[in-house]
Amino acid sequence: MTITAEKLIEMALIARDNAYTPYSKFKVGAALLTKDGKVFSGCNVENASYGLACCAERTAIFKAVSEGHRDFDAIAVVADVPEYCSPCGACRQVLAEFGGKIQVHMGNLKGQYRTSKVEDLLPGFFGPKDLE
Numbered sequence: 001m002t003i004t005a006e007k008l009i010e011m012a013l014i015a016r017d018n019a020y021t022p023y024s025k026f027k028v029g030a031a032l033l034t035k036d037g038k039v040f041s042g043c044n045v046e047n048a049s050y051g052l053a054c055c056a057e058r059t060a061i062f063k064a065v066s067e068g069h070r071d072f073d074a075i076a077v078v079a080d081v082p083e084y085c086s087p088c089g090a091c092r093q094v095l096a097e098f099g100g101k102i103q104v105h106m107g108n109l110k111g112q113y114r115t116s117k118v119e120d121l122l123p124g125f126f127g128p129k130d131l132e
């Protein structure tokens with residue numbers, strides 16, 4: 001059974017409920033799909049030392065990697081935005097580490113989304129190949 005973009009968005013919306021955002025009040029949810037069909041969710045987690053906030057996307061990626069998963073098909077990201085929730089530069093770089101072909105579904109609370117590949121969100125990215 002494959003997990004659709006719509007299903008992944010729905011899972012990101014559920015993860016968003018756990019966002020810890022006392023400072024920005026901007027709640028974000030993410031759901032990361034592995035090539036073997038597992039999903040790791042994430043939310044943003046802020047801190048009184050503001051710069052230490054971890055985005056929803058990186059929370060999901062670090063959860064997956066720390067449990068032994070490195071091969072990803074797609075990630076969904078959702079927030080209360082007028083158009084589509086676009087990953088920040090740091091998250092684009094962290095996603096790029098695991099492959100430019102990962103599909104990024106960027107959504108909002110209305111269930112609308114658009115999809116781009118990591119390599120199109122971060123053209124010419126610096127990655128593992130540059131260290132060979």
Ligand SMILES: O=c1ccn([C@H]2C[C@H](O)[C@@H](CO)O2)c(=O)[nH]1
Nearest residue numbers: 024028044053055056086087088
């Ligand atoms: O794609 C994004 C954009 C922002 N944030 C978080 C970081 C911070 O907690 C809050 C406001 O920037 O939203 C994410 O989690 N993902």
Ligand SMILES: [Zn+2]
Nearest residue numbers: 055087088091
């Ligand atoms: Zn980010």
